[in-house]
Amino acid sequence: MSNDTKTEEIKGGGGDTVINMCHVAKSFGDNTVLRDINLDLKKGENLVILGKSGTGKSVTIKCVVGLLTQDKGDVKVFGQDVSALSENKLKELRVRIGFLFQSGALYDSMTVRENLEFPLRRVLKLNDKKDIENRINEILNGVGLPDAIDKMPSELSGGMRKRIGLARTMILKPEIMLYDEPTTGLDPITSKEISELILSMKQNYHVSSIIITHDIACAKITADRILVMDKGAIVKEGTFDELEHSKDNFINSFFK
Amino acid sequence: MENTEDIFYKKILVESGNEVLFMFRFFRNIFRWDFEGNEFIRQCYMIGYRSFPLVAITGFIVGFVMTLQSEPTMKEFGAVSFIPRMVAISLVREICPVIIALICAGKMASGIGAELGSMKVTEQIDAMEVSGGNPIQYLVVTRILACICMVPILTVVAEGLGLLGSYAGMNVSGKVSAVLYFHKVFTGITFGDLIPAFIKTIFFGFAIGFVGCYKGYNSDRGTESVGIAANSAVVSSSLWIIVIDAIAVQLTSALGY
Numbered sequence: 245m246s247n248d249t250k251t252e253e254i255k256g257g258g259g260d261t262v263i264n265m266c267h268v269a270k271s272f273g274d275n276t277v278l279r280d281i282n283l284d285l286k287k288g289e290n291l292v293i294l295g296k297s298g299t300g301k302s303v304t305i306k307c308v309v310g311l312l313t314q315d316k317g318d319v320k321v322f323g324q325d326v327s328a329l330s331e332n333k334l335k336e337l338r339v340r341i342g343f344l345f346q347s348g349a350l351y352d353s354m355t356v357r358e359n360l361e362f363p364l365r366r367v368l369k370l371n372d373k374k375d376i377e378n379r380i381n382e383i384l385n386g387v388g389l390p391d392a393i394d395k396m397p398s399e400l401s402g403g404m405r406k407r408i409g410l411a412r413t414m415i416l417k418p419e420i421m422l423y424d425e426p427t428t429g430l431d432p433i434t435s436k437e438i439s440e441l442i443l444s445m446k447q448n449y450h451v452s453s454i455i456i457t458h459d460i461a462c463a464k465i466t467a468d469r470i471l472v473m474d475k476g477a478i479v480k481e482g483t484f485d486e487l488e489h490s491k492d493n494f495i496n497s498f499f500k
Numbered sequence: 501m502e503n504t505e506d507i508f509y510k511k512i513l514v515e516s517g518n519e520v521l522f523m524f525r526f527f528r529n530i531f532r533w534d535f536e537g538n539e540f541i542r543q544c545y546m547i548g549y550r551s552f553p554l555v556a557i558t559g560f561i562v563g564f565v566m567t568l569q570s571e572p573t574m575k576e577f578g579a580v581s582f583i584p585r586m587v588a589i590s591l592v593r594e595i596c597p598v599i600i601a602l603i604c605a606g607k608m609a610s611g612i613g614a615e616l617g618s619m620k621v622t623e624q625i626d627a628m629e630v631s632g633g634n635p636i637q638y639l640v641v642t643r644i645l646a647c648i649c650m651v652p653i654l655t656v657v658a659e660g661l662g663l664l665g666s667y668a669g670m671n672v673s674g675k676v677s678a679v680l681y682f683h684k685v686f687t688g689i690t691f692g693d694l695i696p697a698f699i700k701t702i703f704f705g706f707a708i709g710f711v712g713c714y715k716g717y718n719s720d721r722g723t724e725s726v727g728i729a730a731n732s733a734v735v736s737s738s739l740w741i742i743v744i745d746a747i748a749v750q751l752t753s754a755l756g757y
Contacts, residue, residue: 339632349627
């Protein structure tokens with residue numbers, strides 16, 4: 245089976261809404277970052293948010309996990325209003341959401357093993373060494389880096405950091421994944437590998453994902469549906485093929 | 501439109517409010533069953549043990565220099581035999597607690613501020629938070645408690661070595677036996693000198709840990725903010741130490757110690 249056919253098979257999804265953002269606005273002082281964001285993420289779907297730098301893409305997904313609180317509008321995850329949740333409820337919800345940061349955000353004073361142990365011991369409260377070891381090995385094999393287990397983050401390349409960051413997030417088996425510019429700063433080959441890894445996460449772990457990017461190659465590989473953002477609002481929605489053939493100059497500028 | 505003065509006062513109020521909230525989060529997280537014991541011990545090692553040489557040398561030299569400086573004046577009054585007592589009381593009550601706390605502010609508060617600041621900049625704190633972890637419990641509680649434990653211990657070490665330094669200073673110009681010297685020291689100081697000073701160092705430790713953590717945890721994005729966090733942690737914690745010392749002196753005087 246060719247890679248492209250395989251990719252097409254993995255794509256597709258739909259069904260229940262897991263994330264719903266309705267008329268969300270957010271400002272930092274006088275700087276309005278989000279004006280009016282409306283989006284739905286369906287269960288099992290890979291939703292790509294495409295847009296230039298500084299259009300509020302990262303702020304959008306930070307509102308989803310409650311790292312930032314919107315000034316107006318509603319953000320609902322699994323039907324729960326994120327801004328109305330108590331600290332404990334928010335913590336419980338966050339365990340069901342994975343967040344891959346742009347830099348990987350690995351804890352740089354810990355080895356890869358300790359990075360992966362951290363959520364297992366503190367969130368899942370696991371203490372059985374063998375069980376922890378098995379889970380770590382399984383997830384490291386999943387991201388293709390079984391030999392990095394005892395390395396420090398400073399010894400890893402950019403692509404490896406992102407893979408380990410993804411492993412640390414996926415080790416909790418979240419139902420939703422939020423990827424913040426997963427391929428930024430990587431060479432085209434590593435970018436493609438990361439994009440395919442995102443797709444394989446959907447296949448292997450059945451996660452629903454929002455992928456923030458301005459990398460068209462990544463969007464092509466991963467997207468079931470694409471939202472284009474500009475100046476804090478969604479300006480266009482469609483599949484990759486639909487947007488690729490759009491006559492809108494702004495949309496076209498991404499595909500050139 | 502708000503004038504500059506209003507903005508200044510508003511900033512102070514907002515900052516004070518944030519500090520109180522941060523303190524509240526710290527106290528709420530102290531008494532939890534899932535206390536990060538290993539990280540606390542690691543922080544005691546990093547913060548306390550690694551400061552030991554600096555503190556030891558400082559303590560010794562302070563005692564040594566103080567004795568040498570006071571000897572000519574005391575000699576004029578024929579009061580050389582009072583030097584051990586005078587140096588001991590000065591070291592234990594005031595000089596060692598404050599000097600060691602200021603040194604610790606420079607070393608610990610800046611280190612904590614820079615470490616947490618860079619964790620904030622590289623989104624490690626956010627990552628901990630969104631993965632359902634508790635960064636206050638793991639990063640803040642452990643560091644503040646380590647400072648609360650280690651600053652008093654380091655101060656006691658410095659006081660001990662300060663007295664040794666003073667004994668060495670006494671032996672520069674004449675010969676005094678160790679037994680006589682330390683007999684004079686221990687008959688000169690009382691628990692009333694030791695305990696209030698020791699309690700004061702606990703508050704110094706809290707100030708150093710709290711300010712370092714607050715500045716680092718709340719630093720802005722960008723590498724410049726790491727430097728600002730480290731710098732302002734030292735400045736603020738040093739100020740806190742001076743203010744706490746002034747209050748402690750008033751309190752101990754009022755209580756008759």
